[in-house]
Amino acid sequence: MSVQSTIQPVQTATTDFLPLQGTDYVEFYVGNAKQAAHYYISAFGFQPIAYLGPETGHKDRASYVVRQNKLTFVLTTPIRSGNEMADHVYKHGDGVKVLALKVEDATSAWEETTKRGGKSYLAPVKLTDGNGELVMSGIHTYGDVVHLFIERKNYQGPFMPGYRAWSNPYFKTEETGLLYVDHCVGNVSWNQMNPWVAFYQDVMGFRNILSFDDNDISTEYSALMSKVMSNGNGYVKFPINEPAEGKKKSQVEEYLDFYNGEGVQHVAMATNDIVATVHALRSRGVDFLQVPTSYYDDLLDRVGHIDEDLEPLKELGILVDRDDEGYLLQLFTKPVEDRPTLFFEIIQRKGAKSFGKGNFKALFEAIEREQEARGNL
Numbered sequence: 001m002s003v004q005s006t007i008q009p010v011q012t013a014t015t016d017f018l019p020l021q022g023t024d025y026v027e028f029y030v031g032n033a034k035q036a037a038h039y040y041i042s043a044f045g046f047q048p049i050a051y052l053g054p055e056t057g058h059k060d061r062a063s064y065v066v067r068q069n070k071l072t073f074v075l076t077t078p079i080r081s082g083n084e085m086a087d088h089v090y091k092h093g094d095g096v097k098v099l100a101l102k103v104e105d106a107t108s109a110w111e112e113t114t115k116r117g118g119k120s121y122l123a124p125v126k127l128t129d130g131n132g133e134l135v136m137s138g139i140h141t142y143g144d145v146v147h148l149f150i151e152r153k154n155y156q157g158p159f160m161p162g163y164r165a166w167s168n169p170y171f172k173t174e175e176t177g178l179l180y181v182d183h184c185v186g187n188v189s190w191n192q193m194n195p196w197v198a199f200y201q202d203v204m205g206f207r208n209i210l211s212f213d214d215n216d217i218s219t220e221y222s223a224l225m226s227k228v229m230s231n232g233n234g235y236v237k238f239p240i241n242e243p244a245e246g247k248k249k250s251q252v253e254e255y256l257d258f259y260n261g262e263g264v265q266h267v268a269m270a271t272n273d274i275v276a277t278v279h280a281l282r283s284r285g286v287d288f289l290q291v292p293t294s295y296y297d298d299l300l301d302r303v304g305h306i307d308e309d310l311e312p313l314k315e316l317g318i319l320v321d322r323d324d325e326g327y328l329l330q331l332f333t334k335p336v337e338d339r340p341t342l343f344f345e346i347i348q349r350k351g352a353k354s355f356g357k358g359n360f361k362a363l364f365e366a367i368e369r370e371q372e373a374r375g376n377l
């Protein structure tokens with residue numbers, strides 16, 4: 001298998017049995033949602049939106065909704081032990097539970113996917129309050145992750161029925177230019193990439209638009225294999241990674257060990273000005289992977305002309321890669337919890353539709369230095 005150099009054409013809406021309007025929200029199950037929400041607000045520049053908890057009649061949990069442009073994160077914690085949420089946190093630490101997708105018709109989305117073999121997580125349910133009605137349904141995917149289908153065309157409230165608006169007039173943060181979810185990557189177990197690729201093809205009507213094998217993502221380094229799945233209109237992209245045998249322990253294997261199973265490896269968030277965004281994030285204490293400054297010595301020979309000045313890219317450690325259609329700038333945070341599991345990518349696309357293959361070597365060397373420091377290589 002070799003890397004396909006161009007993105008494959010996508011389905012037309014008429015043949016798409018699961019038309020998706022994009023990512024609706026990402027929900028994290030965490031050990032302490034109050035503090036996690038504060039981190040996304042203070043460090044990443046999200047704004048407080050909505051809250052659900054004992055005060056709103058939900059005795060088992062607290063959920064905080066934060067938003068920046070089209071990015072909506074829900075931080076949920078169990079407030080009692082001995083339930084599915086508490087077991088999830090005990091098993092995985094903090095991590096992604098829900099990748100929610102915005103749809104026109106959540107009932108049809110559930111029917112179309114479950115009849116193709118998707119395992120139901122939530123049969124279509126209509127939620128109502130004074131702000132209208134919202135329909136949601138859901139299916140299981142890899143690990144303990146689920147996809148919820150959210151139909152909110154008849155809902156005008158702050159987030160969903162059951163939530164109340166939440167703000168803190170004493171605590172304001174500037175946004176950092178994060179715009180929307182570009183892609184979400186799943187780490188699956190040995191030999192499980194192709195079965196999950198088949199799941200996204202058969203159950204959700206996605207297409208494989210790009211593949212990397214263990215020759216691309218070298219055996220010298222933290223080897224992995226990856227296939228990128230995209231929905232019909234390209235709004236939703238899910239690369240699926242599995243570990244590969246290498247001289248050293250695969251970064252995916254380290255994730256699987258510490259997450260105690262399959263799960264979301266990273267969420268990529270788009271910006272239109274990566275220099276300003278990364279500058280803001282760094283100044284608020286977000287830790288990023290650091291490539292050696294030698295990365296920049298021959299950068300322009302590798303990627304050709306770019307609009308940005310090299311100096312700020314070098315100062316902030318921002319990486320650049322080019323494909324047939326343009327270039328992209330990207331940078332990866334270190335894991336955002338103490339387990340070496342979930343992290344974030346910041347990405348600015350200038351024509352390129354790929355995922356930064358040219359940066360894998362430099363990145364994986366940086367990841368290996370971190371693995372080594374944790375004693376996991």
Ligand code: FE2
Nearest residue numbers: 185268345355
């Ligand atoms: Fe990525």
